[in-house]
Amino acid sequence: MNTYIKMIVGLGNNIDNKFIGTRHNIGSDYLIKLSKKFNVRFKKIKKFDGYVSKIYILKYKIILFVPNSFINISGQPIFIIANFYKIHFKNILIIHDELDFPPGIIKFKYGGSSGGHNGLNNIIENFNSNFFYRLRIGIGRPHNKLKINDFVLSNPTKIEKKKINFAIKNSINALKILINTKNYNKAINYLHSKNNRFNK
Incomplete structure (x- = not known):
């Protein structure tokens, strides 16, 4: 599968920076780490209702975007910036938390x-399509299913953070493979082969 990623979006609750570091x-937070690795900064752009930066991987320019909204209404800002830059939905990579994977996956x-996932629901509604790329970062599930809201709005434990940060490093390498080669399967094979290595 040939894959052209032109924009990477990081989902989160980004109103007033109250939820920085939380599972949701x-x-x-992944995009902040990515921007630091490439030594670039985000700029708040009002017409997009979000924060924008860009990185270059080889000759490819990739827009980084963090909506300045609650996660469950992030679809509209993503739709606006994609329309402005004429980026097709299938060329967007959405990075988000995943309850179904343990931390480190x-x-x-x-x-x-x-x-x-409410953020993904809203994106699918705004674009009227579910054909887009995702990078799902495991956060695990709470023992009490009734406390999911509290769980996703709280910070990971220290050991969970270590596992997540270790996995993020591997995923950035996989991301480079995806963009450099445009080979989705090659990126998958690299990333998925690295999963669980923190626990060994």
């Missing part, structure tokens, strides 16, 4: 349902 903000996915 892992997508936007990160996987690519293309298409499919939202899995109940």
